[in-house]
Amino acid sequence: MTAPSIVAFLDPVAPEVRAAIEAEAPAGLTLLFATSTAREERLPIAARATVLVGGGGPLPGDLIEASPHLRLVHKWGIGVDKIDLDAAARRGVPVAITGGANAIAVAEYTLMLVLAVLRRLPDNQRRLQNDDFLGARNDARRFHRQLHGKIVGLVGLGAVGREVVARLTPFGVTICYFDLLRPSAEIESRLGVAYRPLDDLIAEVDVLSLHIPYLPANHHLLSRERIARLRPGAIVINTARGELVDEEALAEALVAGHLGGAGIDVFADEPIGGDTPLTCLRLPNLVVTPHLAGSAFDNVGNVARHIFANVGRVLTGEPIPARDLIRTEGVAVTSG
Structure with missing residues (x-):
């Protein structure tokens, strides 16, 4: 039997936001949501995940290394400075962003x-x-x-x-x-x-x-x-x-x-x-203001669809679009 594909959202979200994300999830995906940023809660969720989704909080290497089934690390947004890109590279796991979605x-x-x-x-x-x-x-x-x-x-x-x-x-x-x-x-x-x-x-x-x-x-x-x-x-x-x-x-x-x-x-x-x-x-x-620019409730569904589209690509062996795929070696001053 094929194991279910589990997408773990590691940043706590309001119930209304969770419902908006769940409404966009394709059939066949199981969604898990952390309710706090505590490591002891996030680690067992990450350990079950096929995909890790990070938001504004750190996504450290121990979470990336905890999952034996991990196939994708995805950022809700575009900034990956709080994601341990080296840990993802060691695992051979791609890192993606929601380019343009917000x-x-x-x-x-x-x-x-x-x-x-x-x-x-x-x-x-x-x-x-x-x-x-x-x-x-x-x-x-x-x-x-x-x-x-x-x-x-x-x-x-x-x-x-x-x-x-x-x-x-x-x-x-x-x-x-x-x-x-x-x-x-x-x-x-x-x-x-x-x-x-x-x-x-x-x-x-x-x-x-x-x-x-x-x-x-x-x-x-x-x-x-x-x-x-x-x-x-x-x-x-x-x-x-x-x-x-x-x-x-x-x-x-x-x-x-x-x-x-x-x-x-x-x-x-x-x-x-x-x-x-x-x-x-x-x-x-x-x-x-406290890092609010990308946050708008009526854009949650759009960002969620963007993430789920890339999840589907990874699960079916299709390439992630170039604008969403992060190269871990980085460049200097480029646009988001």
């Missing part, structure tokens, strides 16, 4: 952060709730900025970056980008974007938004030196990975008034609390 959700969130920073949205809500209606209105004319007419720079022009371009274009902005994998001139023209070398891009833009995965070669890509080269009043948006940014230097630039603001959804060493260089600040032009 690109629209992340792009929408990116645009929301840009506007929230330019208009100081959270600060305005706090002031209204603290009976400062007139003060907030008076300060708006001094401190608020519109997006129209700005130069926006994207680091990364992959699936997320291109969805961001589509949402920025109607605002009447100039869009520049940097990506090691530069597309053709025809694609640049169709998207309405202009290529810039990274350091030129940083020095030219009013809004800098990061859309690349984290790899060791990208650590502190936005370094103290590059933060200093940003234009006075520029804003920084990060919905990619926290390790891409020198958080201490960014916090100092915000406090000093060199930057016009920042919208940060990702941090080094997640999960974090309120005592990091950025989360401890109480600035009207800083918006911080």
Whole structure:
């Protein structure tokens, strides 16, 4: 008798999310769900699995090595920095991502952060709730900025970056980008974007938004030196990975008034609390959120279908699409 194919979801999810995932599961798959991140719960689940699915939490080597039947490690999302790729390589097990499946959700969130920073949205809500209606209105004319007419720079022009371009274009902005994998001139023209070398891009833009995965070669890509080269009043948006940014230097630039603001959804060493260089600040032009950009309930089914399609390919001996397959040797600055 053939053993059942078991897909183990190793990050805890809400009951509604679990139901949405189960609704997309093809016949013949058994789904297991961890209800905590405790190793003692996850390890026996991983030991039974044909496929391991990780989300925002670490997927360490002991879980990968625990399953004698393992055929695929899949990320819910695109960042694999918390997956032990070496352990997967030792097992000869492919690692896949859901390339593009949450690109629209992340792009929408990116645009929301840009506007929230330019208009100081959270600060305005706090002031209204603290009976400062007139003060907030008076300060708006001094401190608020519109997006129209700005130069926006994207680091990364992959699936997320291109969805961001589509949402920025109607605002009447100039869009520049940097990506090691530069597309053709025809694609640049169709998207309405202009290529810039990274350091030129940083020095030219009013809004800098990061859309690349984290790899060791990208650590502190936005370094103290590059933060200093940003234009006075520029804003920084990060919905990619926290390790891409020198958080201490960014916090100092915000406090000093060199930057016009920042919208940060990702941090080094997640999960974090309120005592990091950025989360401890109480600035009207800083918006911080706990890694939410890719999370939208009405996109859960889409991501689940993407994963189950790759599971089916592995089980039937078909190749995983190139955009979803991770090469464990990695590259430097490329788009997600």
